[in-house]
Amino acid sequence: MTDFEIIVGLETHIQLNTRSKIFCSCKADSWGDPPNTNICPVCTGLPGVLPVLNRTVVEKAVLLAVAMHAESVQPISYFARKNYFYPDLPKGYQISQYDEPLARGGYLDVPMPDGAVRRVTIQKLHLEEDAGKTVRAKGRRLIDFNRCGVPLIEMVTGPDLRSADEAAQYLIRLRQLLRWLEISEADMEKGHLRCDANVSIRPMGLNYLNPKTEIKNVNSIDAVRQAIQTEVERQKREVSAGRPIEAWTLEWDEDLGALHKMRSKETEADYRYFREPDLLPLLVDSGMRKRILGAMVELPLERRARFVMQYELPEYDAEILTEERSLSEYFEATLTARPGEAKTISNWMMNDVMRMLRERSVTASRLRLRPEHLAAIIGMVEGKLITTNTGKELLEKVEESGRAPADIVAAEGLSQVSDDSRLRSLAEEVVAESPDQLKAYRNGKTSLIGWFVGQVMRKTGGKAEPQRTRAILEDLLSE
Numbered sequence: 001m002t003d004f005e006i007i008v009g010l011e012t013h014i015q016l017n018t019r020s021k022i023f024c025s026c027k028a029d030s031w032g033d034p035p036n037t038n039i040c041p042v043c044t045g046l047p048g049v050l051p052v053l054n055r056t057v058v059e060k061a062v063l064l065a066v067a068m069h070a071e072s073v074q075p076i077s078y079f080a081r082k083n084y085f086y087p088d089l090p091k092g093y094q095i096s097q098y099d100e101p102l103a104r105g106g107y108l109d110v111p112m113p114d115g116a117v118r119r120v121t122i123q124k125l126h127l128e129e130d131a132g133k134t135v136r137a138k139g140r141r142l143i144d145f146n147r148c149g150v151p152l153i154e155m156v157t158g159p160d161l162r163s164a165d166e167a168a169q170y171l172i173r174l175r176q177l178l179r180w181l182e183i184s185e186a187d188m189e190k191g192h193l194r195c196d197a198n199v200s201i202r203p204m205g206l207n208y209l210n211p212k213t214e215i216k217n218v219n220s221i222d223a224v225r226q227a228i229q230t231e232v233e234r235q236k237r238e239v240s241a242g243r244p245i246e247a248w249t250l251e252w253d254e255d256l257g258a259l260h261k262m263r264s265k266e267t268e269a270d271y272r273y274f275r276e277p278d279l280l281p282l283l284v285d286s287g288m289r290k291r292i293l294g295a296m297v298e299l300p301l302e303r304r305a306r307f308v309m310q311y312e313l314p315e316y317d318a319e320i321l322t323e324e325r326s327l328s329e330y331f332e333a334t335l336t337a338r339p340g341e342a343k344t345i346s347n348w349m350m351n352d353v354m355r356m357l358r359e360r361s362v363t364a365s366r367l368r369l370r371p372e373h374l375a376a377i378i379g380m381v382e383g384k385l386i387t388t389n390t391g392k393e394l395l396e397k398v399e400e401s402g403r404a405p406a407d408i409v410a411a412e413g414l415s416q417v418s419d420d421s422r423l424r425s426l427a428e429e430v431v432a433e434s435p436d437q438l439k440a441y442r443n444g445k446t447s448l449i450g451w452f453v454g455q456v457m458r459k460t461g462g463k464a465e466p467q468r469t470r471a472i473l474e475d476l477l478s479e
Contacts, residue, residue: 004201004239006232007209008161010170014153014184015130015192016060022129022151023051023095030146031190035135043129043149045091050278057127057151060183061102062284062292064153065125067181067299071105075284079127079276088132088143096154098273101126102282109301110173112166120170121158127282128152147191159198159209164228171195171221173300180300180325188220195224199231201239211247215259218252227252230259303328311335311342320350326365327354337375341382348378352395368402369395376405389462390414414463420472423456423464427473430455441477449473 021028024042041049065073080098106122130150135142161167175193178186186193200212215231218224235245250259298306300322307318307328322328330353334345353374357364374395381391386409397408409415430452431438441448452473456464 003204004232004236005204005206006161006163006228007159007200007202007212008163008167008228009159009198009212010157010161010167011196011198011214012155012157012171012174013130013194013196014064014155014178014186015194016057016151016153017182017184017192018054018056018060018151020054021149022054022057022127023149026149028150029185030150033146035142035144035146038146039148044145045148051095053279053282054151058102058282058284059288059292060181061125061127061153062289063181063295064178064183065103065106066293066296067177068103068106068108068122068125068155070103070122070125073103073284073289074100076100077102077126077282077284079279079282080273081276082128083272084270086131086134087141088134088145088148090132090145090148094129094131095276095279096128097126098268102284108170108173108177110166110170111301112169118160118162118166118169120160123156123158125153125155128154159200164225164232167197167228168221168225171224175221176300176323180297182325191219194219197224197228197231199228199235200245201232201235211245213245213247214249216249216251216262219254223252223254226257227259230257234259297325300325307331307342313342313346317343317346317350320354321346324363326363327357330364330367330371333371334375334378337372338378341378344378344382345374348374352392356395356399367399369399373398373405380405380409384465385409386414387462387464387466420468423469424472424476426456426459426464427452427469427476429459431473431476438477449477452477 015029018028020026021043024040026040026043027033027038030038042051062073077097078100079095081093082096082098083093085092101124103125104123106125108120108122110118110120112118130147130152132143132145132148135144157170161170171188171193175186175188178184178193184192188194195218197215197218198212199215200210202208202210213231213235215227218227231250238245249262251262252259304318304322307313307321308315313321321331327349331345331349334349335342338345353364353367353369356367356369360366377386377391377394377398380386380394381388386394394405394408394414397403397412398405401408434452434455437448437451441452449470453464453466453470456469456473457466
């Protein structure tokens with residue numbers, strides 16, 4: 001079989017997290033709401049109504065365009081009517097942008113697991129409204145118009161991705177960026193981030209583009225990976241058998257793990273675009289642009305690189321701590337309270353704080369355990385005022401109560417036992433109570449030292465200072 005190069009481009013639809021829809025005041029996010037309850041004459045396209053553009057939609061779109069390194073955010077762009085006739089499109093057209101979109105060009109650098117970086121170019125970024133949703137139930141097709149008019153950004157990449165895994169990595173980084181900028185929840189299962197994949201193959205070493213197929217109805221990153229790989233294998237079989245690839249639109253069946261032909265792929269001419277007569281040109285002047293850019297924050301990859309350079313963190317730590325914006329901000333706020341202890345703080349966050357986040361399904365910004373609390377607990381452990389185990393328990397106590405760590409330590413008597421006379425007295429009790437273990441230790445089974453330390457810890461409720469306890473026991477057992 002001929003060696004083939006895989007060519008993948010992605011079209012992503014990003015639902016913006018505005019309170020209202022793009023052209024009316026209806027609630028935008030209807031996930032879990034009863035069908036057809038968040039609709040009005042505007043978003044259902046009744047005769048005589050006029051759309052009114054949501055300013056926040058534009059601001060969020062400009063923010064994303066700049067973060068994607070757009071070559072230009074157009075000072076003037078236009079809306080257009082995209083005409084097609086589906087049951088879930090009540091107007092018979094979708095208000096979108098076509099030849100004069102909000103932004104052109106740009107790219108997203110995507111680190112790959114092997115350490116390489118793939119630059120994925122963006123051909124254009126434009127605004128549009130969402131269509132409704134068709135639901136199949138008991139052999140019938142039902143229409144839910146709640147999603148009509150929900151604000152979307154559509155971004156079209158160049159044919160830059162070379163595998164299903166690269167496509168998945170692009171979506172992972174895009175999702176991270178959208179959440180980082182706080183412009184979308186980017187949850188694929190809830191439809192906040194949707195992806196169509198354009199797939200083609202060509203003999204290795206050649207540089208032309210063959211006909212492509214488009215995969216729709218993919219609602220998770222793993223499904224995108226699987227659907228692309230399935231289509232690649234099909235195209236390889238077809239080409240190797242001498243059959244041409246036809247430009248189909250394919251539907252991914254998640255339950256069966258299979259692709260089905262929906263229709264022949266439509267072209268731009270099929271949509272008969274023309275300027276939207278009910279909306280004025282969209283103007284983004286310098287004042288508006290400056291105000292929007294004032295909300296721009298340091299981007300994930302830039303922050304990751306800075307954490308490595310400024311705080312001398314390992315690449316792995318920096319990657320984990322910048323997966324989510326509030327987590328990285330939590331880390332730096334803790335570091336402000338304990339400067340010079342970046343690696344120690346990183347260890348506590350990756351081993352304990354992130355476990356708390358996973359168990360509670362929250363972000364760092366939602367924790368009652370504030371950065372200053374974490375810094376105080378680390379300080380107590382490092383200063384040997386409490387043991388490491390007590391520190392870990394204290395994290396949970398602070399999270400549950402919201403009280404300051406020092407108050408809890410004082411109220412519950414959690415301070416570490418480090419007085420030599422007290423520790424020696426307890427160690428003598430343990431040795432006296434453990435003749436069999438004492439004999440075994442003195443016969444060469446020195447690994448029992450850990451058991452003896454554990455018994456002292458039990459007597460103190462885990463508050464004995466471990467290193468001092470071990471030293472006292474070693475001295476006592478050698479007598």
